[in-house]
Amino acid sequence: MVIKLKEQAAKPERLAPGHRFCAGCAEPIIIRQILNAIDEPVVVGAATGCTEIATSMYPYTAWNVPWIHNAFENVSTTIAGAEAMYRVLVRRGKIPERNIRFIAIGGDGATYDIGLQWLSGALERGHRFIYICLNNEAYMNTGIQRSSATPMGAHTTTSPAGTVIPGKMQWRKPLTEIITAHRIPYVAQAAPSHWRDLMEKARKAAAADGPSFINVFSDCNRGWRHGTETAIEVTRLAVETCYWPLFEVENGVWKLNYKPREKKPVEEWLKTQGRFQHLFQPQFKHVIAEIQARVDEEWEGLLKKCEA
Amino acid sequence: MALEGAHASAQAMRQINPDVVAAYPITPQTAVVQTFSQYVADGEVDTEFIAVESEHAAMSACIGAAAAGGRVMTATSANGLALMWEELYIAASLRLPIVMTVVNRALSAPLNIHCDHSDSMGARDAGWIQLYSETGQEAYDNTIQAMRIAEHPDLLLPVMVMQDGFITGHAVELVEVADDTAVREFIGTYTPKYSLLDIDHPITFGAWDLWDYYFEHKRQQTDALSKAMKVIVDVGQEFGKTFGRTYGIFDPYAMDDAELAIIVLSSTAGTARTVVRELRKKGLKIGLLKLRVFRPFPAQELVAALKDVKAVAVLDRSISFGAMEGAGPVFLEVCAALFAAGAAQKVVNYIYGLGGRDVLPEYIERVASDLREIAETGKVKTLVNYLGLRE
Numbered sequence: 288m289v290i291k292l293k294e295q296a297a298k299p300e301r302l303a304p305g306h307r308f309c310a311g312c313a314e315p316i317i318i319r320q321i322l323n324a325i326d327e328p329v330v331v332g333a334a335t336g337c338t339e340i341a342t343s344m345y346p347y348t349a350w351n352v353p354w355i356h357n358a359f360e361n362v363s364t365t366i367a368g369a370e371a372m373y374r375v376l377v378r379r380g381k382i383p384e385r386n387i388r389f390i391a392i393g394g395d396g397a398t399y400d401i402g403l404q405w406l407s408g409a410l411e412r413g414h415r416f417i418y419i420c421l422n423n424e425a426y427m428n429t430g431i432q433r434s435s436a437t438p439m440g441a442h443t444t445t446s447p448a449g450t451v452i453p454g455k456m457q458w459r460k461p462l463t464e465i466i467t468a469h470r471i472p473y474v475a476q477a478a479p480s481h482w483r484d485l486m487e488k489a490r491k492a493a494a495a496d497g498p499s500f501i502n503v504f505s506d507c508n509r510g511w512r513h514g515t516e517t518a519i520e521v522t523r524l525a526v527e528t529c530y531w532p533l534f535e536v537e538n539g540v541w542k543l544n545y546k547p548r549e550k551k552p553v554e555e556w557l558k559t560q561g562r563f564q565h566l567f568q569p570q571f572k573h574v575i576a577e578i579q580a581r582v583d584e585e586w587e588g589l590l591k592k593c594e595a
Numbered sequence: 596m597a598l599e600g601a602h603a604s605a606q607a608m609r610q611i612n613p614d615v616v617a618a619y620p621i622t623p624q625t626a627v628v629q630t631f632s633q634y635v636a637d638g639e640v641d642t643e644f645i646a647v648e649s650e651h652a653a654m655s656a657c658i659g660a661a662a663a664g665g666r667v668m669t670a671t672s673a674n675g676l677a678l679m680w681e682e683l684y685i686a687a688s689l690r691l692p693i694v695m696t697v698v699n700r701a702l703s704a705p706l707n708i709h710c711d712h713s714d715s716m717g718a719r720d721a722g723w724i725q726l727y728s729e730t731g732q733e734a735y736d737n738t739i740q741a742m743r744i745a746e747h748p749d750l751l752l753p754v755m756v757m758q759d760g761f762i763t764g765h766a767v768e769l770v771e772v773a774d775d776t777a778v779r780e781f782i783g784t785y786t787p788k789y790s791l792l793d794i795d796h797p798i799t800f801g802a803w804d805l806w807d808y809y810f811e812h813k814r815q816q817t818d819a820l821s822k823a824m825k826v827i828v829d830v831g832q833e834f835g836k837t838f839g840r841t842y843g844i845f846d847p848y849a850m851d852d853a854e855l856a857i858i859v860l861s862s863t864a865g866t867a868r869t870v871v872r873e874l875r876k877k878g879l880k881i882g883l884l885k886l887r888v889f890r891p892f893p894a895q896e897l898v899a900a901l902k903d904v905k906a907v908a909v910l911d912r913s914i915s916f917g918a919m920e921g922a923g924p925v926f927l928e929v930c931a932a933l934f935a936a937g938a939a940q941k942v943v944n945y946i947y948g949l950g951g952r953d954v955l956p957e958y959i960e961r962v963a964s965d966l967r968e969i970a971e972t973g974k975v976k977t978l979v980n981y982l983g984l985r986e
C-alpha cells in the first residue's frame with residue numbers, strides 16, 4: 288500500500304504534542320513516522336533513556352496508546368511478556384483478538400550494550416514484536432557518554448578527545464548484522480531523512496510473523512554538536528556518504544534500499560558536527576582516513592550481500 | 596500424595612494454571628521449573644510458559660505480562676533472586692500481583708547451593724510480601740493463598756513464598772493436594788484494574804517522578820503493605836474453612852504459659868518444636884513462635900504474643916552484614932519491635948545453618964538452657980551466638 292503523506296497527516300497522533308524532547312531531536316520524528324505507518328492498534332514499551340524521560344513525567348504522559356517503561360536493559364523482555372499475555376488471554380477467550388502490535392523502543396545504549404542479552408533472548412524465543420533502536424550513537428540521556436554504537440573518533444564525555452587521544456578509539460559494533468544472525472523474519476536499517484523508506488519498513492516489521500528489528504539513525508543535536516534545525520540534513524548526509532546505509536533483510540534476503548548517485552566523502556558528514564571537530568587538527572587527520580576506509584569496506588561488503 | 600517440596604509448589608502452580616510463567620533454572624528451584632514445563636508439555640496446564648535466558652529476564656517478562664493484566668508466576672533461588680533485584684523493586688512499585696516461589700539457598704561467595712535465608716532476606720526491602728513455609732504442605736498451601744493475597748484489591752502486591760532448599764525442597768513427604776476445582780474456586784478469577792491490553796483506554800505504566808511525586812508514591816506503597824496483614828489473616832482463615840488448615844501470621848506452640856520463647860522460620864521450626872515438646876515434659880516453660888509472615892513484619896502482633904515471656908531467642912539463618920554485632924535480620928526486627936513497644940524482655944540471637952549446615956536438636960537445647968540462664972540472671976552474656984559453628 289502506497290504511503291500518502293496527506294492521509295498520514297490526517298491520522299490521530301499516537302505520540303501527542305507536549306512531550307519534552309529537546310528542540311530539533313530526531314526521536315519524536317521517528318516515533319511518529321513509525322506509529323503513523325502502522326495501522327493496527329499498538330502497545331509500546333520504552334527502555335530508560337531520552338524517549339522515556341521526555342514522554343512520561345508523572346502526572347503527564349505523551350502517549351495516546353498503552354505504554355510501559357520497566358528498566359534500562361529489558362524493554363524487549365517486558366514487551367515479550369505483554370505479548371505472551373496477549374496470546375494466552377486470546378487463546379483462553381478472556382479478551383477478544385484485536386490484532387495488536389507490540390513495539391519495544393530502546394536507545395543505542397539500551398540496545399547495543401546493556402540490553403543486548405535480553406534482546407537476543409527475546410528474538411531467539413520468537414515473540415512477535417517490533418524492536419526499534421533509536422540510535423543516536425551515545426548515551427544521550429545521561430549526558431553524552433560513549434556506547435558501543437559511538438563511531439570511532441567521536442568525542443563523548445567518556446571517550447573525550449584530548450591532546451593525545453582523538454575521541455573514541457573503537458569502531459562501532461555491527462549490531463544490525465548481529466541481529467540478522469538471529470534469522471528473524473525482518474531486519475532493517477533506516478533513517479528519518481528517508482521517511483517513506485522508514486515508514487514502509489515499519490509496515491513490513493508490523494506484518495512480520497515473528498520478531499522484527501529496525502535500527503534507526505537518530506540525530507541528537509545536543510550530543511553531536513550542531514544546530515537545532517539541521518537534524519534531517521545531517522542524517523541525509525550520513526546516508527549519502529554511505530556512513531549509514533539503508534538496507535533490509537527480509538527472511539534472509541538482503542536488499543539495499545538506497546544507493547546514492549554519487550558517494551560523498553565521509554568528511555562532509557563529519558564536518559557538520561562538533562563531536563568530530565578535533566579530527567580536523569593536523570595530528571588527528573589520519574583518523575578521518577581510517578573512518579573513510581572502514582566505511583568503504585563496509586559499503587562494499589554490503590553491496591556484495593545485497594547482490595547475491 | 597508423597598511429594599518433594601519443590602513438586603508441592605509445582606502442583607499448586609498447576610492447579611492455579613496461571614496465564615504466564617517465565618522462569619530460569621537454578622538449584623534447588625530447578626525441580627519447580629522442570630516440573631512445571633512438563634505440565635505444559637503434557638497439556639495439564641495451558642499457561643504461556645516462557646523459558647527465558649536469565650532470572651532478570653524472568654522477572655522482566657513477568658512484569659510485562661502482569662501489566663498486561665493476567666495471572667503471573669515464577670520461581671527462583673539465591674543468585675537468581677539476587678540477579679532480579681532491580682526488577683523486584685519495580686514489580687512491587689508498579690503494584691503487580693506476581694507470585695514467586697523461592698526455594699531458599701545461600702548467596703555466593705563461596706558458591707554454595709544449600710539452604711540458608713540470605714537470598715530472601717536480601718530481598719526483604721523490595722516491597723514484596725514474604726511468606727515462609729515449614730513443610731512441603733505449607734509451601735503448597737502458601738502458594739495458593741499467595742495468589743489471593745497478591746490480587747486483593749487493597750494490595751495488588753507481589754508475594755514470595757519461601758521453603759528451605761533441599762531440606763523441604765527435595766525431601767519427600769506426604770502432601771495433601773486439594774481437588775483442582777476446589778483450588779480454582781478458592782482463587783477465583785482475576786480482573787485487573789488496569790491493563791496494557793486495554794487499547795481503548797490507554798494507560799501509561801512506569802512513568803517517572805521528580806521530588807514532587809516520588810515521595811507520595813512511596814508512601815502509598817508502604818500504606819498498601821500495611822494493609823496486607825489483615826488480608827493475609829483473612830485469606831488464612833478462609834483457607835482453613837475450605838481446606839481444613841488455617842494459617843495466621845505466626846504459629847505459636849506451647850506459648851500459653853511460656854516464660855521462654857524461641858522464634859524461628861521455615862523447616863527449623865520442626866526440629867525446634869520437637870525439642871520444645873521434650874523440654875516441656877521436663878517442666879521447662881518454653882514455647883515456640885514459628886514466623887510465617889516476615890514482610891510486612893508483624894511487630895505489634897509479636898509484641899502481644901511475647902508479652903508474658905521473660906527471655907526470647909531469635910534464630911536467624913542469615914547474617915545482616917555490618918548490622919549490630921553482625922546479627923541476623925529477624926533478630927533486628929524483633930529487637931526493634933520490642934524496644935518501640937517499651938517491652939522489657941531480654942533478647943538473644945543465634946545464627947545457624949548457613950550454607951546448609953545441619954541443625955541438630957542439641958543446638959536448640961543449648962538455646963533453651965541459655966534462655967533459662969538469661970531469665971534467671973536478667974543478663975545476656977553474648978548478644979549474637981552461633982550454632983554448630985567450628986571455632
Ligand SMILES: Cc1ncc(C[n+]2csc(CCOP(=O)(O)OP(=O)(O)O)c2C)c(N)n1
Pocket residue numbers: 335336337338359360393394395396397398421423425426427428429434
Ligand atoms: C542499570 C542501569 N544502569 C545505568 C542507568 C543510567 N542510564 C539511564 S539512561 C542511560 C543512557 C541511555 O542511553 P541510550 O540507551 O543510548 O538512549 P538515549 O538516551 O541516548 O536515547 C543510562 C546510562 C540505568 N537507568 N540503569
